[in-house]
Structure formats: structure tokens, C-alpha cells
Amino acid sequence: MKQRGVFADFHRDNDEFYDKIVPKQLEGIDTMVTPQQIGEYLKRVPPLPEALRGTLQKLEEGELSEAAKAASADPALMHYLRRVVNSAAYGFKQELKDPMQIFSALGIQRAKQLLYAYMVHSVAPEKWGYFSLEKEEFGRFQISLMKRWERIVTAERLEETYLCAAAIMSAGLIVADAIFADHASDVALLRESGDLDLDTILERVSRLRFEQLVGEIAKKWEVKDEIIRLVSLAFGKEECGEDRLCTSARLLHLLLFYELSRPAMLEAGANAFISFNPEFAMPVLQRFEQIVGIE
């Protein structure tokens, strides 16, 4: 059919012209995250460095001085520990410089918690792609999460070994950022339509959830199974009973969202990282309010 008017410029007897403007197979259009891409990302997460493994080993054996010695072999680790323990969050009266001083002041479980926090910190991006975060802001979030978790563990007389769960939990944000950094605009459009959290989007496109990915990373870092289970439950996706592990998971879930409700994290877009489960957290809300001091 002969076209008239403005169409005259566009009409051709064959598809050659149109092929130029819309190619047969669209190239350069990314699909959403695939399980293969996630697998590649997990492969890139480094295992525990030798010095850190040795330090954890000595802490496991209860040898604080040996652990301090092992940690001294890693200057970056020592720099991190000095910076954190001398921050206002830890509130030690004197500046702690010597590795032995630091490990003695922390004790075994708090030292382990900080070692894992260091691992998480070391895989945190300098420049975040999805969340509007800086490495420093993430550091503050992580320390605040760990310190409040410490208060909860002490108040509830939970197993001290649970301390490192908060440090591991914070890795979830890094994983989410790594996965969705290249899809920020697509995710924004999806969220506009469906009010979806990142975990739900991830599950729908790859059948994987952040708790599984964080669990994989924790395994790589040789975290104990019970802690991995605690972190997994704290994502609030599974049915949970009344035992201590579940109560701990409920408290950690609530604490995570307490921290994600702070203005800096809200503005960073981190509040929609995973879906908050009010029913899961409700049984421990009152106790949480007492411990953390919310009015």
C-alpha cells in the first residue's frame, strides 16, 4: 500500500529500512539478574585470608594472646581493629594501640564479631551502585547494628557466640548492591509499580533469596552452622517457633529494621532491602523496646 503524507519518508517496499531502526534481534538489552551472574559474584567473594583464619582459630582455642599475634601479621586488619575499638561506639577510656591490648579488651566473642565485621567491610564497595551509601556510612550502620545486638545478647543472656550474627547479617546489603547496581533504573520502575522489596525481586527472577546468598558467603568464611541458621531465620521469611534461636532471630530481624529506619539508611534506599515481617517480630517487640530504650 502506497503511503502518503509524513509516512512517505518511512515507507519502503522491503524491511531494510526498518531493520536499521529496529534490528531483528534486539542486542544490548540486558535481562534481569540471572542465577549465573549471581554464581559468578559469589565466586568473586574472597575466602578468609590466612592471618584471619589463624586468628579465628586461636580465638576458638581460647588463646587471646596467640590470636593477637596472628592478627598482627595483617596490617590492614590491625588498622581496622584499632579504628573501630577506639571509636566512640566502643567507648574505651584509653586509646588501645597494641594488638594484645585490643584483644584483651574485646574478649573472645567480641573479637570474633569484629573479625567478621572486617571481612564484610573488606568486600564493601568503595562506590555503592544501588544504594546511595558511602563506605563510611555503611561502617557506621554496621557498628551500630553490632553494638545494639551486643546489648540484646547480654540482656537476653543469649549465647555469646551469637554476637557475630549481626556482622554477617550486614553483608546482605553489600550482596544486594552488587546484584542490583546495574539494574537500578529497572528496579525503580518495578518498585513504582509493585512496591516490591529487593529480596522479592531477586527471588522472582532467580529463585534465590538474600538469606541464601549471605549463607553461602558465611560458609565460605567458615562461620558456624548455628550462626548461619540464625542469620537465615533473621531474614524473617521462615516460620519460627519459640526456642532461643528463633527468639534471637526475631530480635535480630527487628534490630535490622530499627537500624534501616534511621534517616541515613532511609535516604540511601536501604529500607526496602528486604521485606519487614511485623508478625515475625511482634512477639519480641516489647522486650526489644526495653532493651534498646525506645519510647
Added chain:
Amino acid sequence: MRPIVKKQRIALFSPQGFLDGSSATGLITMQDMEVTRSTKVSMVLVSMKKVIFFNKNGISILLDILTKLQKEMKVTIGFCDYDRKQYEAFFNFFEGEIPFSLFRTLDVAMLFAGGLSSKEGEENVLIYNEDSTQRSMQAIEIFDRGYNPVVVQTREEFNRRVGESDTFVEIVENTYLGFMGSRIAARTRGNCVIYYLKGFLDGSVTEQFDVIYHQNCLKVGFQLFMFDATRVSSLNIHAANFFSRLSTAGAEYGALIAIVGLDMEKTPKAFVEELEDAGIIFFENETDFFTDEIVQSMGGGGSAVKKEKNRLTKPVVARLPVLVDATMGTLQMMTNMVAVKETMKIQPFEAKGEELMASSVAFYGDIDGMVTLVMPRRLVQKSCTLLIGEESDEEEVLVDALSELVNIVAGKSKTMLQEEGVNINITLPRSYVSIDDLHATLDGLQGVQVNFSFDDYPFTFYLSP
């Protein structure tokens, strides 16, 4: 936090976790307010669905921000998605003097915002509130939106009637109406847009009428507009002129405007004649309107008079690759399937495939046009899994999901065009009940039809003027 715009009616903020004096300061920033202003919605709400803790400080800080938006945008503000305990907490915080609205669920809010589409016969709304003034206010607002309020006086009666929930399009309880915007209520029924008028109509009708919504309806092919004037006492020359202008402006799109139920004895004859001259038809009641031959012939959206501009312009066609990329990119993202182009032609719309579903969205600004996506029901199910979580077979769910999908495509197109310096606005998507309706809407138009396949599924992208 950015608001999510629901059906272009409600801007919804959905915080998770804690809402206290500290967190509330970071929830709605200046940029978020700017985005909210640009949405042109009629309600701005905060969802409490995933808020486990909130206090008076947090709510007061949010309220300051919402009140600013209310004054600037003349919108209804408030909270939704709460439980009974949270509902009572609001009253305790403000000692009964609540300067905002509370809607038990988002659907209830949507009912008051006029965003619920309904079918004939689905008009009963059950209302219960302990406060008799609120009961009456809610009943009036519901009635003004074209529904039939069923008000019960006691909790016992309410509990009994809830058991008959199938007979109610919505149940309104634990809901409180504060200041409500004064926009003229509108809703769609099939292919008809119904506006509900009340009281004495004067020049203020211009401010109360949502012109953008009306224009958007025209752009996506709605051609039947009914003004329910059964509760109008009378009108003056300014209101008559307004309807006359509206009808003349709609003629370009072949739109028919009808006024139903106007008391002719109280309306000056000269006004009626002026309106009739402008093409407006009068009906005594709704039944007469819907059974009228002319109206029925336009039911699918087809009309004798089509939009004058029935050919695509050069600037629109020049942006075709962007529009196609945005569409295919979105569908590939949603399905993880690869799209292969099969044919592309300038032609009248031609349906390809079976069990087809379709949705359109129009755009206007630097360039004007309408994009329609047509695909088999099975592909809609696959494409929308990401949005709805699981493959659904329910008609209503799929129609809604397809509208959301088209919305995403339009949003992506808008962003991609913006990067090329082309600015557009987009309308509310319109889904078609049947492909015949789509044919009627696109009848007489020459557009660009691109046929794709997603694995074995045919998919049609149609760009029309």
C-alpha cells in the same frame, strides 16, 4: 523514600520498621516532596502495613510534611493499612482531633480516591463507624462517588452484615475522613467514564474538575463520558460554558458527553440549548443512557468522528526505536526470554494470535501518540510473574498486571526519551476487555505494527497517533 503512585490517584509512602521522631525526618525528603508534587494525585498517604512501632513525634513530623503537600496540591492526606490498635493510637496521640484521614486499607482509600473500577450491579458499600457524624460523612462521600452506601448503626449489625461480604464492593470500617479534596469524583465502568456532580454548579466546577484525568481518558481512547447530575440543584452560565467547552474540545477525539438526571425544570432552557448545540446529549436516567442506541454503538470506543490527526508524525516515528527498545527491554527483563522481531509495517491494527489481551498507554508533550501492547494471555501470565509473584489465571489480576506492565514500559520510555532530550507525559493505562474493543478504538488509524515472538508467543507492539 519515593512515593509509589497507585492508579494515578494515590501517592503512597511505604516505610518499614520504625516511625519515630528520628526516622520520620528521613522518610520524606525535599526531593521526595518534589516528586510527589509532580504526580498530580488526589491523595498522599503513608502505609502503616509494615510499621511495627510509631509514636506521636514521628507522626507529627510526617504530618508537617503532608500538610504542606495538602496545602500546595489540595489533596487528601493521611494514613492507611493499619490495624485496630494502630487506629486507636492515632486518636490517642491527637486526643480525638485528627487533622487527616485514616483508611483501613489501600483499597478503601482507592474507593474514596475514585480509583476503583466497577461493574454494573457492584455498587453496595458497607459502612460502619462508632461516630454518627463520620458515618454520615462517609455515606455522603461514597454516594457522591456513585456507590450505594449501606450504613449500619451498631457493631453487632456490622458483624452480621460482614458475613454477606460478597454483596459489597468494599467494606468501610475503622476509617476516618478528615479534610477531603473537593475534586469531582470519577470512575470508569467498562468503556464509559462517569463523573458525579452535586449541588449548584457554578464557575468553581472548572477548579473541581480534573482536566488532566479527562484528557488522559480521551488520549487512551475513552469516548463516552457521562455526567451524573441527579444531585445537581441547578447550574449557572459559567458551568454551562464549561460543559460546552469540554464537549467541543472532546470532538477532536470523537467523544460523546452526556448529562444524566439533570432537573430540566430548574435549568434555563437557553443553557440546555447551548449545551445541545455543543453536542451534549441529555438523558433522564442512567438506564436510558446505557441502553441508548448511539451510546451502545460507541461502547467499544469506535465513533463516526475520529481524532482529526490520524497519522503518525515524523518526530514520533523517529523515536520508534526508543519506544520499541523500552518495550522489548522491559519484557525481556520481566520474562528472561529473548524477543525476535518478525515483521514491521505501517498498517491498520491487525490482531495476531489467540486468546489475546491488550493494554494501551498514550503519551503527550514533545511528541504525541499511543502505544498498545497485544499478547496472548499465557504471555501476560509469564510477563507478570515478577509483579504478582505467581502465575495467576484470574481475569482481574491479569488485567491489572498488564496495566502495570504497560505503565512500566511507559515509564522506561519516558526515561529513555528524556536522555535524548524529548520530554513526554504519560496517561493512565487502559486495558481492553476484548480485542473487538481495541479494534474499535484503533479503527481508521494508520500506525506502525511490529510483530515479535517471545519463544513461541506472538507479541504485537502498535504505535498509533
